[in-house]
Amino acid sequence: MPGMWFDSIDDAVTRLGGTGYLTDPATATSAFLAGRLEKPLLVEGPAGVGKTELAKAVAAATGAELVRLQCYEGLDEARALYxxxxxxxxxxxxxxxxxxxxxxxxxxxxxxxxxEFLLSRPLLTAIRRDQPTVLLVDEVDKTDIEVEGLLLEVLSDFQVTIPELGTVTATRRPFVVLTSNASRELSEAVKRRCLYLYLDYPEADRELEIVRSRVPELDEKVARQLVELVGRLRELELKKAPSIAESVDWARTLVALEIGDLDDATVTATLGVVLKHQSDATRAVRELRLAAGTAARV
Amino acid sequence: MGAVRRSAGLVDRHVSFVEALRAAGLSVSLAESVDAVEALGVVDWDSRDTVRDVYAATMVKRVTQRPTFEALFDLYFPRMIGGGSERLLGDDDPEARAEQGVGADGETPDGEGDDAAPARDNAEALADFREQLAAALAAGDQAELQRMAAEMVGRFGAMPGRGPGLSSWSAYTALRRVAPSELVDRITAALADGGLTDDEARRAAGRRIGGFTAAVEDDARRRIAEEKGPDHVADVALRPSLERIDFTSARRTELERMRREIHPLARRLATRLTRERHARRRGPLDVRRTLRASMSTGGVPIETHHKPRRPHRSELVVLCDVSGSVAGFAQFTLMLVFALRDQFQKVRAFTFVDQVHEVTDYFRPGADVTEVMADLAASVEHASRFGRTHYGRALTLFAREHPDAVGPKTALLVLGDARSNHSDLALPVLKDLADTARHSWWLNPEHPRHWSTGDSAADQYGALVPMVECRNLVQLSEFVHDLAL
The missing domain is CATH 1.10.1200 (Non-ribosomal Peptide Synthetase Peptidyl Carrier Protein; Chain A)
Incomplete structure (x- = not known):
């Protein structure tokens, strides 16, 4: 059924943007294709770049309901299917x-x-729903190989066989989003069936837009300084580079502290919001001091 | 190659693109190739970027393969052909561009050379061009910069009249003549006037010039591909993906990127190890717990419980050759081993050239990576007195000065290319060490076909200690994984 999700790539950009999720063309293209070709979309990327948010945004933009399967080690059929x-x-x-x-x-x-006696779990729920559904399989890399096999079966045919009840086939294929932090390689078989999207840290302009739309109270000048700083932090060799989620947290912190200018003292004081390792913070302070020194001379 | 150039069909181009991807090490299945075509059918071909995104979404399923993909895409679906910017970019009809890129391959390169007007190359034109370039870089106009990159290769990078088989375009020549890197100060000043601080402006200028340089290199590659067919360029001009680059032949920027990969890699390995150990942990049946659990199922022991198996964690001693030829390899291995230190009971590391120096203390938990690297580099002088690798002396000294290092619980790792400048090999010393240790391995960063050529003593050492080929990140992480398990 074409047109069920997004009419075109531009349509995807507009409607996802309408829910507050600012996309780049690659993300919009993948979302459009996933809807049109009815293929699962596998999203990989560092933590906190908006992988889960993408699924939520698709659900919000298309008026579908979000069914979420959170994966963890030891997840089994009884918890995933029925x-x-x-x-x-x-x-x-x-x-x-x-x-x-x-x-x-x-x-x-x-x-x-x-x-009456059947307890439906996320995968079965998503398949049985008549209404538009977005199925989010979160952190799929955390599961065991067996669950991957199960997913494979469900996601290729969108049907489940319950021995006592018969085969349940999806009347309406859900929009499937799988997210992964790449803590392990997924099997080739799963990857082959999915469309693939790698979400990376955004470019400065887009990040600025995101921060501004998420934290509208923040002064534009401060937002610009913040995005620039975060960009520089990412260029350093850190154990954990700050993510978009952390930039937004930082912006909220600054708003809460009513800070009108991001000077060196403030940066040092609030750096803990974006950098979560002691050695990262020390390193950042050292490198940024250096830069601050040159700026002061001007 | 010839066939591709004669038939201009879209499907042929797609198939040869897929084949090139496969040749470059991407495992693109038939199903994925079909998916890509199907996906292309549902999007508008109104921009080249869309086509690229569609291909990437359907056929590239690993981030590390993305640069390879991008480079090949530029070759098989070039931005434009010839110098034809005025004609094609001017009317800004991307569809025409995309179709040209795919379909008009049959045109002879000579024909296009004419309207690219390479004749307008003189000192005045060069000065003019630099003015324009400075303005465009200051304005940061991407489309304009893209056009100028093409113009620059066309006008200043042309090397007409070279013999057959030699390419007639050179990014190197163009970049040397126009020298965009000399414009840094001007662009910085312009950007600073625009309200950025001096520091921000300088960084932005550096980024823009870097981007422009890359665009020029891409354009030269595109033109060469046009002359010789993309297949040829794909064979010679492409680097393998990061995890498959040899340590010994990596460039400086690649080494930097590899270094950033070490921590994520260690984390992935640690997760994998925990999971696999978990799966193997089932020890003998725990009768008491099994009976206790059977109460809830009416005395039927449906679920059995097992005693956990006692984990054995080995001590690890790493002995690294840090002489110039293999220093990079030693650094990577040390960093990876120490990033995974909690998987081992104890890790000690020694470096040597012709002396032995213990470096365990440099790897404090939570220490900064770059600092460790700097310390390591500085410590090389402790490991070297004469500056020539001498495996025999190093092994003898190691056995004499650190007799406590290797014991019956130790796994011994020797890292190096086994090139000992034809000196004494101290084989009995290594044999003693290997006999004392529980396991021992020798990691060699050279391809096996170079083992035992020249002054390499790979065979002699390999007879005492199993020698493992370890040339890139993939092999290294596989080895460390098996070691820790």
Missing amino acids: EWNYSKQLLRIQAAREAGEGASWDETHDDIFAE
Whole structure:
């Protein structure tokens, strides 16, 4: 069904922008293609560049509901797909016995493996929904290989077979976003089925826009200084470079502290918001002092 | 190559592009290639960038492959052909440009050379051009800079009349003649007038000139590809992706980028190790816990519980050759090993050229990477008295001065190219060390085909200690992973 998600790349830019998610052309292109070709979109990139936000923005922009599967080590089928509600089934059997209904095994069997006793987990929920759905499989690199196999099956055909109920096929394919921090390589098979988008730190202009739209209270001059500084921090060899999320945090901090100018003292005092390693902070202070020295001479 | 140049079809171009990607080490499957074509069918071809983004989304599934992809894309789907900027860029009809880039390959390069007007090359034109360039750089007009890069190669980088087989365009010549890097001060001044601080202006100017230089190099490559066919240029002008670049042949900028990769790499390795250890941790059955757990399932032991297996963590001793030829390799290995230090019980590191020097203390936990590198570089003089690699002396000294370093629980790593300037090899000393240690390996940054050529004693040492080829980040991380597991 073409046109269900975005009509064109420009449409994607506009509508995602409307929800406050400012995209670059590559992101918009990938989002458009994922919707049009009905393929899952695998988003990789450093922490805090807006991978999860992208899924949320797509949901908001298209009026779809977001179904989220957070991955972690040890996630299994019962948590990802579906599970039978054992205790409720037991209760049902006991109740039947006490009421003295001499029901046969077949009847009981049909009875307890019915819709009522099924606990639907995110993957099944997303497939069964009639309304537009965005399925977010977050941090897919944290799962075990087995879950990857399960995802593969679900994401290629968008159908799930429940032995007692039969096969459930998606009436409406969800828009699937998988995110990964690349803590391990995903299997070739998963990658092959997905469109791939690498989200990197944005260019200065776009970051400025993002900071300004997220923290409109911040003075434009300070915002500019902040983005410039963050850009320079990223150029240093740090253990953990500041992400967009951290720039925004920094902007909020500055607003909260009512700071009108980002001078050296303020930078040093608030650096902890963006740099989370002691050695990174020491290094940044040293390098920035150097720069501050030259600026002072002018 | 000839076939590609004769048939101008879009599909052929796509197929040869995919083949070039595969040749460059990207695993593009047939399914992905088909996806790409399908995806191209649903977008408007109104800009070259869109086409590139679509290709990237469907066929490039690893960040590290992106630079390779970009370079090949520029070759197979050039921005324009010939010098034809006035004609094609002027009317700003990107669709025409994209189609030209794909379809008009059959035109002879000579034909285009004419309207590129290389004749307008004289001192006056050069001065004029530099004026314009300074203005464009100060304004930061990307489209204009792109056009000027093409014009610059066309006018000042042309080397007509060279023999067959030699390319007639040179980015080097063009850059040397126009010398954009000399414009830094002017652009800085212009930007500073625009309200930036002096410091910001200087950095911005540096960035813009860097970008322009890259554009000029790209344009020269594009023109050469046009003459000789993209396949030829793809073969000679492309660097392998970062993780596959040899340590010994890496350029300075590449080494810097590799250094930035070390920490993420260590983190990935650590995650992988924890997970794999976890999976192998199931020890013998824990009867008490299994019975206790079976209570909740009516006495049926559905889930078994196991005693954790005692982790064995080895001590690691790294002995590195830090002489000029292999210093970079030693640094990477040391950094990676120390980034993963909590995976080992204890790590000690020694460097040598002809003396032995312990460097364990440089790697304080949480220490700054660049500082460590500087310290390491400075420490080389402690490891060298005569300045010529002498494996025999270094091994003997190591065994004598640090007899406590290698014990029965130690894993010993020797790093180096085993090129000992034809000196004494001290084979018995190494044999003793290898016998004492629990495991020992020798990591050699050279390709196996160079082992035991010239003064390399790879075979002699390899007979005592297993010798492992370790030329790039991929091989290094695989080795360290197996070592830590």
